[in-house]
Amino acid sequence: MVYRRANSTLPVVRLRDEMDRLVSDFFSPAGAAAAWGGPAPSFPALNVWEEDDVLYAEAEVPGLKSEDLEISVIAGDLTLRGRRGGEAPEGTAYHRQERGTGEFNRVLRLPIEVDADQVEATLNDGVLLVKLPKAESAKPRKIKVSQGK
Amino acid sequence: MANETTATPAAPEVAERTRGGQVYRPNVDILETRDELTLVADVPGVKSDAIDIDFEDGVLTIQGKVEPRYGEKRNFVLREYGIGDFYRTFRVSEEIDASRIEAECAGGVLTVHLPKAEKAKPRKIAVKTA
Structure with a gap:
């Protein structure tokens, strides 16, 4: 697969990605609330x-x-x-916990x-x-x- | 450090998909035990045969295809989420035994087991007394 790691660290790319996300989220009510700091759905x-x-x-x-x-x-x-x-069972460490x-x-x-x-x-x-x-x-x-x- | 986040999302999808439609980033839990990393992802609407998991050069990619359940022209009274495929990639820093990766999907939840390679497992070193 193509993986351009260097790009993700460029501020301008990050900003563009963030803007894309904001714009695409804006068109869904739930996404808009989340994108603009509103209450989570x-x-x-x-x-x-x-x-x-x-x-x-x-x-x-x-x-x-x-x-x-x-x-x-x-x-x-x-x-x-x-x-x-x-x-989580005993002896488990969470690296990420996004699922509610x-x-x-x-x-x-x-x-x-x-x-x-x-x-x-x-x-x-x-x-x-x-x-x-x-x-x-x-x-x-x-x-x-x-x-x- | 034990609680360090070892799997981070890779760069946004660079190559364009041949399939149109909306793509969503599933929410995931990543857990670590002594023997493996376990990734749990919410992929509602995905059937177990519509999942594609790829592990290459330390990058784990999960993809799930979701068949549209209804057309866009429904007479919606309330619309809080969209329906589309799932896609997300992770760079896994642990040494993983790729040949033993296993996954299962049930009830809209995908679980991927990434067994640690032998050399990455913690080992207790006995200290001999002189």
Whole structure:
């Protein structure tokens, strides 16, 4: 592989890299907060999107097992709770520790009413997908216009 | 020194990738025991067969390909992270026995075991009394 170590020590290159990072981060809300010294985004970060009859919430939760996660929908709030362990065995020294550990509790106010009984969640390769079917009242409805007299 | 950081990120990717799309730098833990260095990386969405690990001239490169889970044109209500491949390189200063490097990936977490070469292992020297 190509490895130009000398470059990384040049201040001007470092500055350029830093600027690239700032610029690219600026276009994501979480990145912008981190880049400008704002609060770190809550864990887990969420992507939420809407399809016809379903609201999807996706979270990246690497290392979590389904039994470590507690998902609930109460009164229009989606709550993700859990714990990510990180206990190193005896005789281990950390050189780097960037992966967060500990308990988390993330509450998201749902923008539309969902049918709490029909909520399903799946966990694949550290990605959690929660499927929240919309309540009858929140489903899009085609209104038929009747011919006036 | 025992707590010295021995693995530091290498220079940013110099050669351009042939694959387009966003690339992310995974968060890692690097641990050291008597026998090995262990690198643990968060790579959510990466399947174990989509990982490429390379160790050459003391530089460890990890790459994970992530298949797009949905198109960019979703009707997003909230968007806190992007999806893309993972890439990161490290210069490892310890002597590593490259032939015995092993890795596993489960639940979006990649673990790479880098066994120390025999000569790099700590050795107790017995002091003989005269």
